[in-house]
Amino acid sequence: MSEIETIPKNPDGPVLTGAHWTIYLPTLAVAVTWVAVYFWAEWQEPPLLAIRSIALAIESVVVPLLLLHALARARVLRAGIDGGAFQAEWGFPVRRRLKLGIADVVLAQVRRSHAQRFFGGGALALIERSGKRHLIADLARPEDIAAAINETNRRKDAA
Numbered sequence: 001m002s003e004i005e006t007i008p009k010n011p012d013g014p015v016l017t018g019a020h021w022t023i024y025l026p027t028l029a030v031a032v033t034w035v036a037v038y039f040w041a042e043w044q045e046p047p048l049l050a051i052r053s054i055a056l057a058i059e060s061v062v063v064p065l066l067l068l069h070a071l072a073r074a075r076v077l078r079a080g081i082d083g084g085a086f087q088a089e090w091g092f093p094v095r096r097r098l099k100l101g102i103a104d105v106v107l108a109q110v111r112r113s114h115a116q117r118f119f120g121g122g123a124l125a126l127i128e129r130s131g132k133r134h135l136i137a138d139l140a141r142p143e144d145i146a147a148a149i150n151e152t153n154r155r156k157d158a159a
């Protein structure tokens with residue numbers, strides 16, 4: 001694969017992205033872990049009734065709360081570039097909004113966890129000219145936004 005093929009093209013229209021499905025992976029991990037604990041406690045001789053009850057309580061209370069929280073975060077999360085400005089909205093229960101001119105961004109990078117390297121998605125890290133840093137996690141296509149910001153700034157600096 002050549003270098004030209006690995007660099008995404010900068011589209012002329014708006015670049016928009018929302019939440020990636022990996023936002024639900026922590027909830028899935030908690031659910032699977034406590035199901036395993038429940039069955040382990042059930043299969044012991046004699047059955048460990050207290051541990052089984054705790055696992056059942058976590059599965060019936062905590063896991064639905066985690067799922068609702070992830071769902072609310074996924075509904076709020078969006079980022080995009082349109083008309084020379086970067087706009088993002090993320091966070092639950094405290095909603096954060098960010099609006100920056102592309103020229104105000106020195107560097108845009110994509111950061112990925114191990115799971116996101118395997119499944120896709122990632123976080124968008126921005127550094128402003130003032131030195132302020134922003135991290136917007138769990139985006140579906142952060143590389144498109146980072147490429148658009150960096151390419152726009154590269155073209156502006158070259159002119």
